[in-house]
Amino acid sequence: MEAPPNSASLGKQFEDFRSHLNESGNLKDRIRAVAVEIESVTRLMHSYLLLVHQSKPVPEVLDTAKAQIIVLKELYDKLAGIVRECPGQYHGDWRSETQTAVTMLAFMHWLETGALLLHSEAQEKLGLTTPEFGLDVEDYLVGICFMSNELPRYVVNQVTAGDYDCPRKVMKFLTDLHAAFRMLNLRNDFLRKKFDGMKYDLRKVEEVYYDVKIRGLATVPINGNPVGSVLIASVHYNMTMYNVFSIYWSKFYCAFNMVLIFP
Template sequence: DIRKVVQVLEQTAREVLTVLQSVHQPSGFKEIPGKCAKARELFCTVRTQMAELKTKFPVEQYYRFHEHWRFVLQRLAFLSAFVVYLESEALVTREEVVQILGIEVVREKGFHLDVEDYLAGVLIMASELARLAVNSVTAGDYSRPIRISNFINELDSGFRLLNLKNDPLRKRYDGLKYDVKKIEEVVYDLSIRGLAKEPESGGDK
């Protein structure tokens, strides 16, 4: 029963991803608000499916079955983070992710977002932003890669504060270094061509 609901969740996650992937097209940059709104609609379906998943096992046995939904939950955390970034260029909090997905923050309240799953989702988003930086240039948006670079550098600084053990999260964090490097190369290329302009200061970070 758990597997069946997770398969349906995975299908919805693929639909959200398909909607958001189109922002990488040159024409997609103008359509970002519309794509985010469409993704938000699909998250309503996710919340319904999550509610069904919660009924399939005793609440205290979350970690017994965790492996069944760990991958899809990380994927959904990434999609939530990506939507929030596209809307506000801010880092999604764990509290915001659970709100989007209709689950809990703390274990005691039931089906929750494990902190490692949240962090894995954020790291997947970093790779997506590295791709977005490259495609921004293709679309003629030269200021976005600089903003992405600033954001990813701050993210990297945050992860450096964590004592990550040698586990899948650590391996994924190692990938962040390549994302930082990739975005820095994009910004460097823009700078030597005189196309890089620092974003206007002002407003909240």
């Protein structure tokens, strides 16, 4: 049977524990302070982006929101300096803030290009380009799932403003995105639940699209170019009237010639 540790060695062990916990607590406090700043910036970005739901000009909204990307990049650079002291630890202390940052960046990118913000592009915008401190793939995927939540509301407001082609574009984007996610074997319960929510976003957009289409307001592509159904109906009407006029003109012309030949 081993001899019990003497009081001196026991005291030293717990003194080391106390020192370690103090250092750990200080690091977490510093990380949390930066995370709070990141959260504040993303909340500000979100408040700017909400203006697109009020039919504000998209370029104007994007210019205002993009100004905060530089601030985000500086904050992540500051966070990287702290994390170097404890590599691989305390990721949970800034995880949700990073997911929200990806959501804002992805929504801005979609508004500007109509395409998905890639993982490498998100890393570049946030300055998370080093092997020691990069953008976690699951954080990126969760952020993209959150971004899809913004699209049904955007579609409804755009249709209200008279953009009847918006549902078709968003439906195509979400259909492709949903299909891409289905390629993944999602073992993270939280991420899987967020992905499950994407199908409801897609369903809402589909309902708006079908409603617009049934009302005859949806656009129909002709030779690769979307043309409004109102314009199509107008073209059909004009062509029909032209054909009717041509038939009656032909009959009149034949009758007139018959009169000339057989007075």
